[in-house]
Amino acid sequence: xxxxxxxxxxxxxxxxxxxxxxxxxxxxxxxxxxxxxxxxxxxxxxxxxxxxxxxxxxxxxxxxxxxxxxxxxxxxxxxxxxxxxxxxxxxxxxxxxxxxxxxxxxxxxxxxxxxxxxxxx
Numbered sequence: 001x002x003x004x005x006x007x008x009x010x011x012x013x014x015x016x017x018x019x020x021x022x023x024x025x026x027x028x029x030x031x032x033x034x035x036x037x038x039x040x041x042x043x044x045x046x047x048x049x050x051x052x053x054x055x056x057x058x059x060x061x062x063x064x065x066x067x068x069x070x071x072x073x074x075x076x077x078x079x080x081x082x083x084x085x086x087x088x089x090x091x092x093x094x095x096x097x098x099x100x101x102x103x104x105x106x107x108x109x110x111x112x113x114x115x116x117x118x119x120x121x
Contacts, residue, residue, distance in 0.1 A: 003068035007061055014057045015085060021045035022103060025110030032114065042107045049100030052093065 020027075022045075024038040048055060 003064050004070070007064045007068055007070065010057055010061045010064060014055065014061070017041065017055075017057075018045070018085065022106060025107045025114075029110065029114055029117075032118075035111075035114075038107075042103060046100045046103050049096045049103065052096060 020038065021041050024034070024041065028035045028038050047053065
């Protein structure tokens with residue numbers, strides 16, 4: 001039971017990190033000091049996509065799944081709705097590179113807007 005809850009917690013943290021990497025620039029527009037956390041997260045996210053690295057949370061999740069006696073991602077709400085966001089079907093190397101470029105473009109636009117706003121002041 002505790003291992004299953006730990007798996008769900010790791011998945012929630014993982015999903016939250018991915019959302020922060022992709023959409024956290026919007027938070028930076030509101031709270032510019034958050035850039036000190038967001039920029040390294042974007043760097044890690046893009047680097048992981050470009051190099052094919054595996055996030056350290058993935059092996060932790062897999063280990064916890066083994067400890068919980070789970071063999072697959074079938075199960076509750078978290079597995080059904082969040083796992084496909086983190087591990088989409090048909091993820092290819094080309095798609096990973098495209099996702100990395102997308103992360104950089106989205107956040108580049110947000111930070112460009114932020115710099116424009118700061119210079120106008």
